[in-house]
Amino acid sequence: MSVGFAERLLAWFARCGRHDLPWQDQPTPYRVWVSEIMLQQTQVTTVIPYFERFMTRFPDVSGLADAHIDEVLHLWSGLGYYARARNLHKAARIVREAHSGRMPETMDELMSLPGIGRSTAGAILALSLDERQPILDGNVKRVLCRHAGIEGWPGRSATATSLWQLADRLTPEKRCAAYTQAIMDLGATVCRRSRPLCQQCPVAEDCIARREDRQAELPAPRPRRERPSRAVVMLIVRDPRGRMLLQRRPATGVWAGLWIFPELPAQAAASGWCRENLGLLPTRIEDLAQVSHGFTHFTLQITPRIVQLDSEPAAIMEAGTMLWYNPEAPARIGIAAVVERLLTQVAAGKSISGEQDGPDGQLRITGH
Ligand code: SF4
Structure with missing residues (x-):
């Protein structure tokens, strides 16, 4: 044979x-x-x-x-x-x-x-x-x-x-x-x-x-297993020049070594994070439609939250693991695809469409 x-x-x-x-x-x-x-x-x-x-x-x-x-x-x-x-x-x-x-x-x-x-x-x-x-x-x-x-x-x-x-x-x-x-x-x-x-x-x-007309059955699929989901907020902190704050992920775990928006537990307050890390309070906070991102073992439900500052912080805590990303002159760094898409859309002033949810894909204004 x-x-x-x-x-x-x-x-x-x-x-x-x-x-x-x-x-x-x-x-x-x-x-x-x-x-x-x-x-x-x-x-x-x-x-x-x-x-x-x-x-x-x-x-x-x-x-x-x-x-x-x-x-x-x-x-x-x-x-x-x-x-x-x-x-x-x-x-x-x-x-x-x-x-x-x-x-x-x-x-x-x-x-x-x-x-x-x-x-x-x-x-x-x-x-x-x-x-x-x-x-x-x-x-x-x-x-x-x-x-x-x-x-x-x-x-x-x-x-x-x-x-x-x-x-x-x-x-x-x-x-x-x-x-x-x-x-x-x-x-x-x-x-x-x-x-x-x-x-x-x-x-x-x-x-x-x-x-035997069994092309659709072979190879046998992976046995089904429930994928848990986790909800987080990603802060899209913008300074008056339109730059956005990125934070480097640790060397291990999901998105290891990549740059993403600062991530907070779903219930955490954006203003508290800004006060602690930037020494400033935001002037405006807007939630965008939720985005789902599937990893092998779980699904991440991301609420992108735009946080507008009206002045530039004197310093940021954790300098070296955070940077201001300028969409006009993008740095040569590794950025997770979901973050890259949000960066482009926010920089272009467009609303964000959720991948799976977000019924209208429009901006929703909330008061956090
Ligand atoms: S090997 Fe694949 S393509 Fe070839 S006959 Fe079998 S099922 Fe069809």
């Missing part, structure tokens, strides 16, 4: 696969690594401009290692899942210190770097060095679960073990780079999450999901 599967896939790839992605040009371990990390949870079309900007600024691993984390996060702003960027940066520094600035070329060494798991390490070696290493990213899991009719959520360890064994059996001895790109492309463009294009699929003939 394995020879037939790989051969059919490779013949299809030669005709229909993607051959002009920017990371396929000079596929060094470094370029493949960055592309694989960016592609986790993110579409190819979204990744391309980010990848190109990243490579222009950091053409090699040493350049990335030497950069300040703020600049790395700045180039990542909008891609989401910022732990990926922080791990890239950390790993680049380890490569500089422990491997003399040369990307390691063994599975064990790659997997010892932050953010690189078995599938990413396999993809780096297969795509850049044509080494025979199976991979198992989201697209590949979908193809294999459907083709072989594998039951069970792929996140379960028993299912994952079966999938790795199958991925290994199907990987050919030669042309591993092309095969790896081919199976990823098949998952992304033909064996799509919804409405797969089975008529165009090179391995349709012996696909179990197709034969």
